[in-house]
Amino acid sequence: MRAVVVGAGLGGLLAACALAERGFRVRVHESLPYPGGRFTNLEFRGFQLSTGALHMIPHGRRGPLAEMLAELGAGVEIFRSEPQAVFRIGGRDYGVDEVYSAFSTGEKLRAMKLLAMMKLGRARAGEESYAEWLERHLRSELVMRLADAFTGWCLSLRAHQVPAAEVLAQVENLARLGETGVPDGGCRGVVDALVEVLESNGGELRVRSRVLGVSGTSWSFRVHTGEGAEEAEVVVCNAGLHRSAELAEGVLPPEYVRMLRGVESVPGVKISVACDEPVLGHSGVVFTPDAERVCGMNEVTNAVPELAPPGKHLLMAHAAPAGGDLRREAEIALRDLHRLIPDFRKRCRVLAVQTYRGEWPVNHAPSGTHIPPETPAGGLYLVGDGVKPRGWMETDGIAMGVREMLEHLSRALEESSV
Ligand SMILES: Cc1cc2nc3c(=O)[nH]c(=O)nc-3n(C[C@H](O)[C@H](O)[C@H](O)COP(=O)(O)OP(=O)(O)OC[C@H]3O[C@@H](n4cnc5c(N)ncnc54)[C@H](O)[C@@H]3O)c2cc1C
Numbered sequence: 001m002r003a004v005v006v007g008a009g010l011g012g013l014l015a016a017c018a019l020a021e022r023g024f025r026v027r028v029h030e031s032l033p034y035p036g037g038r039f040t041n042l043e044f045r046g047f048q049l050s051t052g053a054l055h056m057i058p059h060g061r062r063g064p065l066a067e068m069l070a071e072l073g074a075g076v077e078i079f080r081s082e083p084q085a086v087f088r089i090g091g092r093d094y095g096v097d098e099v100y101s102a103f104s105t106g107e108k109l110r111a112m113k114l115l116a117m118m119k120l121g122r123a124r125a126g127e128e129s130y131a132e133w134l135e136r137h138l139r140s141e142l143v144m145r146l147a148d149a150f151t152g153w154c155l156s157l158r159a160h161q162v163p164a165a166e167v168l169a170q171v172e173n174l175a176r177l178g179e180t181g182v183p184d185g186g187c188r189g190v191v192d193a194l195v196e197v198l199e200s201n202g203g204e205l206r207v208r209s210r211v212l213g214v215s216g217t218s219w220s221f222r223v224h225t226g227e228g229a230e231e232a233e234v235v236v237c238n239a240g241l242h243r244s245a246e247l248a249e250g251v252l253p254p255e256y257v258r259m260l261r262g263v264e265s266v267p268g269v270k271i272s273v274a275c276d277e278p279v280l281g282h283s284g285v286v287f288t289p290d291a292e293r294v295c296g297m298n299e300v301t302n303a304v305p306e307l308a309p310p311g312k313h314l315l316m317a318h319a320a321p322a323g324g325d326l327r328r329e330a331e332i333a334l335r336d337l338h339r340l341i342p343d344f345r346k347r348c349r350v351l352a353v354q355t356y357r358g359e360w361p362v363n364h365a366p367s368g369t370h371i372p373p374e375t376p377a378g379g380l381y382l383v384g385d386g387v388k389p390r391g392w393m394e395t396d397g398i399a400m401g402v403r404e405m406l407e408h409l410s411r412a413l414e415e416s417s418v
Pocket of ligand 1: 006009011012029037239247318348356357384393394395
């Protein structure tokens, strides 16, 4: 069977490799001159900046992305971050287990109990947001700031913008899998390995090739590009929810197209900084609950030195915006960095400030929005960060979405005579 994948982002490449391995004739169209979408490197002054991600995989070597890469034979080493995370409060870094010492005695006991319940998957939530849920259980200003930094870093949303049930499911997965990691070569290390697997299984990647539309009916599609039209039984769209709706408008019911168009993407700001010495000193996340916009920082060159010129370090900070003017949000985030890092001016040099929104966002759907990969048109699937199952974040969520898509496709093929 023929499969066409629209977009060579992480979801598109994972799906393409898996389909090629299952014997599909796969062609991937990517409109940009390079594969990887928001998960690849951008070289700048010898530093490996990125098109999106902060060179980190949330569940590291033990998560769904690592598992899928191994299954596909994509040999990428993922280095475990040690420590996984610390919290910078009042200028001091607290380990995950030490953070309780920043609480009052009453807060400490309640916070410890609640976190234990969350990690064991025994905490329950109704329809409320994570902020409302915490307010109901703890009512602590510090806990709220920690929660905002956590969701801001992982999801680019503040605690009041995410359903509590989603965060509880994510914390349970984090507690179970328990690590964060940095891939060798950064984001691009993963993408290069996937392209190699795709091509070694007979799949084809066409860059600078924009898909203009998809027509036809279930299991019998025509994919239109500047080069003409090609036929495929299966089409996998990795182009984001809005663009997928636009491309496949003719083959999808209008109410479904309206639903996809109604999902709002999640904005963010990333600041990449060059340092002459390690400023954080490890490859884990430094959550920053004291800051106005910056939610966390990392320094991945402590795990993969090649991401910076010899002897230098690359520090990245992520900010979840509070308003729509991203230029202003970036200015506030830059002010944060001057406060968070002692002697910032002497030790650091800002390399790039990147803003994300619209069709190039942090996420195509806010966490807690669950759109299944299958569409009403048989054989037409969605993958990418608009399609993440409950409880899974970032690239590990994308891998879980691709797995769901593959399971659905196998069932559909078994049940039908396609
Ligand atoms: C600032 C920031 C920080 C992040 N940090 C992390 C992190 O540390 N860890 C982590 O795991 N995740 C992180 N993420 C999230 C992660 O980068 C994204 O979720 C992931 O890269 C998205 O992959 P995707 O499969 O949705 O594809 P995308 O990256 O959206 O790629 C889709 C591709 O489709 C192409 N395309 C679109 N339309 C067409 C068309 N008509 N024809 C052909 N091609 C088309 C696009 O050019 C693009 O290359 C971060 C994101 C951002 C922005």
